Amino acid sequence: xxDPLRTxxxxxxxxxxxxxxxxxxxxxxxxxxxNVVIMHFLxxxxxxxxxxxxxxxxxxxxxxxxxxxxxxxxxLRNRGIAISGAALASGLACERIQAAxxxxxxxxxxxxxxxxxxxHYHLSPRPY
Numbered sequence: 001x002x003d004p005l006r007t008x009x010x011x012x013x014x015x016x017x018x019x020x021x022x023x024x025x026x027x028x029x030x031x032x033x034x035n036v037v038i039m040h041f042l043x044x045x046x047x048x049x050x051x052x053x054x055x056x057x058x059x060x061x062x063x064x065x066x067x068x069x070x071x072x073x074x075x076l077r078n079r080g081i082a083i084s085g086a087a088l089a090s091g092l093a094c095e096r097i098q099a100a101x102x103x104x105x106x107x108x109x110x111x112x113x114x115x116x117x118x119x120h121y122h123l124s125p126r127p128y
Contacts, residue, residue, distance in 0.1 A: 014083040015091035018076050025075040033068035040065050041092035 018025075026034055032054075039045045039053075040061075047058040047065065054061070069085035076083055083091075 012083070012087035012090055014081065014087050015094075017081045018083045018088070018091065021076060021079055021081060025072055025079070028075050029068060029071055033064065033071060036061060036065050037068050037072065037092070041089070042095070 026037065029037065036050060036054075039050050040047065047061040050056075051058045051061045056064075066085065069088045073083055073085050073088055076088075
């Protein structure tokens, strides 16, 4: 993927290999895992903020986030890309997303259509 809107500042060289497959792998995650990854890494929400939105404890959200990264890593390894959950976390944290990826747009649209109650799915970007 030669997307000029994405940076590849992750210190892990496997990140460059994973980046072209990231949107597809995110889309294949179960929705609840995908939403936690999007909210935490792509929107920069804290575990506590996510917990208050989805009705879990911050510790439970942190664990879910860790498990979701492991699942994402397995999906990428199935495509021949060897990357650890830690490298994924680092790469996602370094990503500068200026345009929403397809999976994010899909998640926002689905949340808006199926759950008009904003306290359940708050996927709008945080102001900086």
